[in-house]
Amino acid sequence: MANSLDELKKEIDGCKKCRLCEERKNIVFGVGNPNADLMFIGEGPGADEDEQGKPFVGKAGQLMDKAFDGVGIKREDVYIANIVKCRPPNNRDPQDDEASTCMDYLKEQINLVKPKIIVLLGRIALNNILGKEYGITKDRGRWIEKEGMLYMPVWHPAALLRDESKKIDFWKDLKTVKQKLQTI
Numbered sequence: 001m002a003n004s005l006d007e008l009k010k011e012i013d014g015c016k017k018c019r020l021c022e023e024r025k026n027i028v029f030g031v032g033n034p035n036a037d038l039m040f041i042g043e044g045p046g047a048d049e050d051e052q053g054k055p056f057v058g059k060a061g062q063l064m065d066k067a068f069d070g071v072g073i074k075r076e077d078v079y080i081a082n083i084v085k086c087r088p089p090n091n092r093d094p095q096d097d098e099a100s101t102c103m104d105y106l107k108e109q110i111n112l113v114k115p116k117i118i119v120l121l122g123r124i125a126l127n128n129i130l131g132k133e134y135g136i137t138k139d140r141g142r143w144i145e146k147e148g149m150l151y152m153p154v155w156h157p158a159a160l161l162r163d164e165s166k167k168i169d170f171w172k173d174l175k176t177v178k179q180k181l182q183t184i
Contacts, residue, residue, distance in 0.1 A: 005034050005112050008105065012085060018101040020086035020094075026053035030081035030109055038078045038181055039115035040064075041106070042156065043124035044094050050087040055080045060157035064121075067157075067167075071174045079113045081106060083128045099128045116184050118149060119177055122156025141173045143180070150184075152177050 002008035009029045015021060028045035031054050040056075048058030056064055068075055084094040084102045094102075110118070120126045123136040130146060136153055144151045154173040155166045 002108055002112065005030070005109065008108050008112065012105055015085070015105075018086075018098045020084060020088060020098050023089055024086040025050045027085045028053055028055050028082060028087070029085060030079060031055060032075065032079035033077050034079065034113060036077060036079040036113055037116040038073070038119065038177065039110065039113055039117070040078060040080045040119045040121055041125045041129065042080070042082045042121040044082045044084040045087040046091050046158075047087065055082050056157070059161055063160055064157040067171055067174055070171060071178050073174065073178055079109075079115065081109050083125055093124055099124070103128065116150065117177060117181055118151050119174075120151055120153045122154075122159065125156075126153045141169060141176070150180070152180075 002011055012027055012029060015027065028049045042055060045055060046058050046060070049055055049061075055061070065075060068078075083099050083106060085105060088094050088098070118129070120129055126134050126136050126139065130144060130151060130153075134144070134153065136155070139153045140155060142153070144153065152173060155170050157170070160167050160170055
């Protein structure tokens with residue numbers, strides 16, 4: 001058990017626990033406020049994230065930043081992480097064994113940050129954190145409380161790039177999260 005995010009990051013640097021390490025340029029640990037009340041969890045790094053070693057810096061991240069600005073969320077106030085810390089080849093979905101290998105790292109990040117709300121960005125995050133009985137289409141935008149934590153599943157920002165009609169839901173969901181955060 002690490003005592004800080006920096007200590008955990010050092011522990012993860014050089015990880016070779018699964019095949020995702022074979023092609024990565026950088027481990028994409030997580031960024032943001034280490035004491036954030038609001039945490040966002042995505043699925044895994046893409047090419048831009050692998051290059052820079054930071055989550056959500058590519059097109060999907062830029063779109064997420066615009067949505068943050070639109071609803072009054074400051075990126076520096078939140079913490080952003082992913083299910084897996086290394087880029088899956090060709091941006092494919094992380095496989096179950098890869099996700100489960102990284103899950104202890106993510107759980108430690110959550111325990112160290114101690115957020116009040118976790119926003120699950122897309123199906124992969126939703127299924128790996130809350131279980132496969134949940135679906136992003138049916139559970140998106142709905143508060144889910146589990147083991148004392150409050151979760152909000154939302155569309156992954158990359159889905160908004162493929163289907164612009166989802167942007168309205170995404171913005172509404174972020175507004176709901178911001179309002180809830182002000183009351184707890």
